[in-house]
Amino acid sequence: MKIWILAGITPIMLLLCCTLPAAASDYTLGVFGNANEDGTIDLQDVEYTERIVLGLNNQTQLADAEYDDKINILDMTQTELIIFGMEKELTIIDDVERVVTIDMPLERVISIAGSYGPETFCAFGVQDGLVGVADYAKENAPHLNSFLEDIPGVGGSKTPDVEKILELKPQIVHSYACYYQLHSENLEATLNAAGIKLVPIDFHKAKTHHNAVMTMGYLLNRRERANELIDFEDEHLGLIEDRIRGLTDEQKPRVYLESYLDYRTCGSGGYLHDDVLIPCGGINIFEDVTGTIYIDPEAAIEKNPQVIIRTIHEGMVPSGYGVTNTSSMGELRADTMNRPGWNHLDAVKNGRVYLISTAASSTHASVFHSYFAKCLHPELFGDINPEAIHAEWFERYLGIGYDGVWAYPPLESL
Numbered sequence: 341m342k343i344w345i346l347a348g349i350t351p352i353m354l355l356l357c358c359t360l361p362a363a364a365s366d367y368t369l370g371v372f373g374n375a376n377e378d379g380t381i382d383l384q385d386v387e388y389t390e391r392i393v394l395g396l397n398n399q400t401q402l403a404d405a406e407y408d409d410k411i412n413i414l415d416m417t418q419t420e421l422i423i424f425g426m427e428k429e430l431t432i433i434d435d436v437e438r439v440v441t442i443d444m445p446l447e448r449v450i451s452i453a454g455s456y457g458p459e460t461f462c463a464f465g466v467q468d469g470l471v472g473v474a475d476y477a478k479e480n481a482p483h484l485n486s487f488l489e490d491i492p493g494v495g496g497s498k499t500p501d502v503e504k505i506l507e508l509k510p511q512i513v514h515s516y517a518c519y520y521q522l523h524s525e526n527l528e529a530t531l532n533a534a535g536i537k538l539v540p541i542d543f544h545k546a547k548t549h550h551n552a553v554m555t556m557g558y559l560l561n562r563r564e565r566a567n568e569l570i571d572f573e574d575e576h577l578g579l580i581e582d583r584i585r586g587l588t589d590e591q592k593p594r595v596y597l598e599s600y601l602d603y604r605t606c607g608s609g610g611y612l613h614d615d616v617l618i619p620c621g622g623i624n625i626f627e628d629v630t631g632t633i634y635i636d637p638e639a640a641i642e643k644n645p646q647v648i649i650r651t652i653h654e655g656m657v658p659s660g661y662g663v664t665n666t667s668s669m670g671e672l673r674a675d676t677m678n679r680p681g682w683n684h685l686d687a688v689k690n691g692r693v694y695l696i697s698t699a700a701s702s703t704h705a706s707v708f709h710s711y712f713a714k715c716l717h718p719e720l721f722g723d724i725n726p727e728a729i730h731a732e733w734f735e736r737y738l739g740i741g742y743d744g745v746w747a748y749p750p751l752e753s754l
Contacts, residue, residue, distance in 0.1 A: 370433035375403035435517035455481035483661035546705035576706035584621035596645035660699040
């Protein structure tokens with residue numbers, strides 16, 4: 341016999357299960373209440389927890405919806421409340437593997453995760469709940485100006501203004517996972533003393549995107565929007581994956597990546613190598629190095645890349661949203677190609693030297709990867725227009741028109 345904790349709601353719950361959009365299932369949603377550890381919390385999790393209580397299923401960590409080290413009927417109740425968006429608190433696993441319990445509803449948020457964090461909250465349509473953002477988002481993300489103009493800046497992602505954060509009284513401070521160790525000890529202790537939770541979650545990485553976005557969808561009670569964002573990524577990243585699947589190493593171009601500064605490259609373990617270049621079908625000529633290093637220019641000449649991709653940001657050279665004059669990008673590209681001895685590189689001889697703005701990565705890896713894939717395999721992606729994908733994202737999730745230059749030279753000529 342089924343045991344339902346909230347009397348009289350079984351028909352509604354059954355309807356709910358039939359009508360809610362399906363979440364992607366190739367990841368585990370890190371929210372307590374996800375008893376069967378798939379990509380969503382639904383009636384199946386209530387049933388799974390019931391079977392644990394009856395001794396018919398093995399216990400799972402996330403079945404402990406109440407997060408009290410016990411799995412019982414109260415966890416079934418909490419799971420039902422989560423399904424209806426009626427929970428008083430929600431416990432999650434963040435991107436540095438900490439367990440964090442957050443009071444619900446979540447209505448006051450500060451994001452110090454550059455522009456990536458604020459853009460995600462705007463894409464969720466909850467910018468009214470942003471009470472503070474990183475200064476970078478206000479100064480270097482012009483496409484967010486209309487959303488963030490009245491929201492105060494609270495310092496940098498690495499060096500937030502803690503006093504200002506405390507004055508604004510958020511429920512959570514959202515941050516980059518990679519900076520957690522940098523400021524966790526002092527920042528987290530201060531925030532905890534004020535009843536504020538630090539929540540490191542990365543939206544901009546393809547590997548963590550689905551869980552990060554869906555976790556925030558639960559925290560913000562915007563699960564349908566989370567599914568839309570995930571579906572967009574799956575559509576475009578899936579196309580790239582399908583087209584490069586089966587390529588031999590001989591069919592993949594040898595690539596020199598340059599990250600922002602002259603002769604600064606990224607090898608294994610770095611974001612550009614692991615999360616972007618490899619999934620887009622390139623071979624890194626410096627894959628044997630670890631992380632980010634500065635190389636001897638002669639080493640690049642010896643390895644003779646077929647493609648050079650240099651990532652830029654708007655503070656380095658005018659690029660991104662609102663930019664129409666490409667002369668600075670043209671000069672930077674020419675300077676790169678005219679380095680001593682580089683005229684002998686295959687990439688330079690064939691004109692396959694590209695600048696791509698990291699502003700295009702933002703909260704949607706599908707856009708950034710589309711630019712990369714087009715540069716690496718123009719023959720495979722001749723029918724794909726990264727600018728059109730970018731424009732669709734802007735229009736669907738921010739309600740703004742596409743504007744600016746995100747890659748140079750223009751990729752429509754490829």
